[in-house]
Amino acid sequence: MTRLIEEALFASTDPVMLAGSVCARCSAHVFPEQTSCPMCTGVDVSRVALPTTGVVWSWTTQHFAPKAPYRTDEFAPFSIGYVDLGPVIVEGWLLGRTSWTIGEPVRLALTKAWTDDDGQIVYTYGFEAAS
Numbered sequence: 001m002t003r004l005i006e007e008a009l010f011a012s013t014d015p016v017m018l019a020g021s022v023c024a025r026c027s028a029h030v031f032p033e034q035t036s037c038p039m040c041t042g043v044d045v046s047r048v049a050l051p052t053t054g055v056v057w058s059w060t061t062q063h064f065a066p067k068a069p070y071r072t073d074e075f076a077p078f079s080i081g082y083v084d085l086g087p088v089i090v091e092g093w094l095l096g097r098t099s100w101t102i103g104e105p106v107r108l109a110l111t112k113a114w115t116d117d118d119g120q121i122v123y124t125y126g127f128e129a130a131s
């Protein structure tokens with residue numbers, strides 16, 4: 001069983017898919033899932049699996065370790081981006097390198113967040129280059 005940073009963020013882990021919500025009234029998609037719509041305040045929302053591919057909408061690279069509660073086994077510079085999945089823009093790690101291009105295709109992936117005290121790896125989501 002995969003230990004996740006927060007189970008509610010995921011619709012599935014194999015294949016990895018994020019869970020958001022969609023509003024029946026205005027079709028707005030939200031991530032993470034919410035019980036009401038932030039666009040129209042409607043409460044007729046349902047859980048939905050989000051697309052797993054998108055494009056980099058914006059990004060930055062952090063060259064210093066953030067303070068707690070940020071947690072990692074060892075620090076290395078890392079990229080954070082906003083990824084446009086189509087119906088919604090999601091923030092997450094950009095994996096594998098520290099330089100990106102706006103509009104570049106990426107796909108969702110599971111990645112190690114840290115190792116728990118009992119030796120189990122805790123996973124979170126990120127996006128890797130798709131080309």
Ligand SMILES: [Zn+2]
Nearest residue numbers: 023026037040
């Ligand atoms: Zn709505």
